[in-house]
Amino acid sequence: MVYDVIVIGAGVSGSAVARELSRYEGNFCVLEKCEDVCEGTSKANSAIVHAGFDAHTDTLMAKLNVRGNEMMDELCRDLDIPFKRNGSMVVCIYKETLPELQKLYDRGVANGVKDMRILSRSEALEMEPNLSDSTEGALYAPTGGIICPFRLCIAMAENANENGVDFRFNTKVENIKKHEDGLWHIRTNNGEYITKYVVNAAGVYADTIHNMVSMDDDKIKIIPRRGEYCLLDKEVGNHVTHTVFPQPSKFGKGVLVSPTVHGNLIVGPTAVDIDDPEGTNTTAEGINDLITKASDHVKNLPIKKVITSFAGLRAHEVCHDFIIKEVKGADHFIDVAGIESPGLTASPAIGEMVGNMLRDMMQLKAKENWIATRKDVVDPSGLSIEERNELIKKNPAYGNIICRCESISEGEILDAIHRPLGARSLDGVKRRTRAGMGRCQAGFCSPRTMEILHRELGLSYEEITKSGGHSNIVVERTKHQKGGEQ
Structure with missing residues (x-):
């Protein structure tokens, strides 16, 4: 088959592009090197919808940040995912840097951010009592919000797939060339794919993909920027109610403290440039650094309530702006590169x-029957007792609790497995249902989830992974039984 467009990368940018393409008649495909959507930068970030005051005016970052923020309410309603505008605060703790808040405010106004205001010390502490005693003032942006990054990415990909977009997982791009037939030939570990147009949304590997086709004077360089985080128990999820930022620096927006849309408290990230595009390890130095920095702006930080730490990578390009354009000398090849923060917010835009761009370049025709909505995994916790009892009566699997920490039922896990682009690993189930995201961090529910994956997908236990690739849980067996499995 010759595709009309192939998108490389099933992160939040690639999935957003795929959803938009699914509005039109045509054959579209997404190639993803990992076993699921949302396996790279999109799975490990601050889960923040930024208001848009930080990005420099007249950049793509600024324009798409504000537009993406504006699109988020309707998009989340259509895709049935949680989103809350809890508001953000940039806190100043040094009197001599107070004028910088005004500059940030002015930039936000120029970018089109609505309803911001500068708070005095007393106003800031009244709104957020756990701010540092050193607080001098704050910039308040009510349009800032919190979201589940996994659910956003998965929802856009599912919706694209339901509208006819193909997804090919475990498919790593090895080389790309334009042949004499005028088509792009993409060689992968799973064979060759042919397409008229390519969209490069490969995250921290976007430079590798770009440099396969670009001219010598048009190479780009992505620097993986590692950010480490701590996630705290729901017991302390209301320590702050807004997203609290320090004043930004050249390395980004700094270490934030924020509630999550699921009721936890998140602290992070650090910002360290590294060479390894897979370097998502946490470090004692990094965790200590983020705790110190967060405590400068939020007092009595309940850091002993940490249930896990993790790290993600941002695809930092040296020009520090999004690169979204047709590649010079490579007709019909479009970069979506350098998508670092606020990339999650900007993704719909x-x-x-x-x-x-592709509609106009290809003269694409809109579908008459495009489906704008999808339903998320059923969440029994949002039902009344009567509704939940009725659900269990119809399907007893919803009465069988698998993850005790998050009260996730077998019915929810079955839904996650059997829906479009369904889960094939423990992390795939976790990102769709939160099974394994609670206090015990999957210590109790993993074996039971593996039993369900084994039963429903026909996978042997040796084939079940944490997150695809070589992340196998069961490596070998110590006992064997004739005529059957032990």
Whole structure:
């Protein structure tokens, strides 16, 4: 088959582009090197919808940040995912840097951010009592919000798939060339794919993909920027109610403290440039650094309530702006590169921008029957007792609790497995249902989840992984039984 467009990368940018393409008639495909969507940068970030005051005016970052923020309410309603505008605060703790808040405010106004205001010390502490005693003032942006990054990415990919977009997982791009037939031939570990247009949304590998096709004077360089985080128990999830930032620096927005949309408290990230595009390990130095920095702006930080730490990578390009354009000398090859923070916020607008570019370049025709909505995994916790009892009566699997920490039932896990682009690993189940995200961090529910994956997908226990690749849980057996499995 010759595709009309192939998107490389099933992170939040690639999935947003795929959803926009699914509005049109045509054959579209997403190639992803990992075993699931949302396996790279999109799975490990601050889960923040930024208001848009930080990015420099007249950059793509600023434009798409504000547009993406504006799109988020309707998008989350359509895709049935949680989103809350809890508001953000940039806190100043040094009197001599108070004028910088005004500059940030002015930039936000220029970017089109609505309803911001500068708070005095007393106003800031009244709104957020656990701010540092050193607080001098704050910039308040009510349009800031919190979201589940996994659910956003998965929802856009599922919706694209339901509208006809193909997804090919465990498919790593090895080389790309344009042949004499005028088509792009993409060699992968799973064979060759042919397409008229390519969208490069490969995250920290976007430079590798770009440099396969670009001219010598048009190479780009992505620097993986590691950010480490601590996630705290729901017991302390209301320590702050807004997203609290320090004043930003050249390395980014700094270490934030924020509630999550699921009721936890998140602290992070650090910002360290590294060479390894897979370097998502945490370090004692990094965790200690983020705790110290967060405590400068939020007092009595309940850091002993940490249930896990993790690290993610941002695809930092040296120009520090999104790169979204047709590659010089490579007709019909579009970069979506350098998508670092606020990439999650901007993703709907990135999808819209690239979708419009391809619509105009290819004269795409809109579908008459495009489906804008999808339903998320059923969440019994949002039902009344009567509704939940009725659900269990119809399907007893919803009465069988698998993950005790998050009260996730077998019914939810079955839904996660059997829906479009369903889960194939423990992390795939976790990102769709939160099974394994609670206090015990999957210590108790993993074996039971593996039993369900084994039963429903026909996978042997040796084939079940944490997150695809070589992350096998069961490596070998110590006992064997004739005529059957032990």
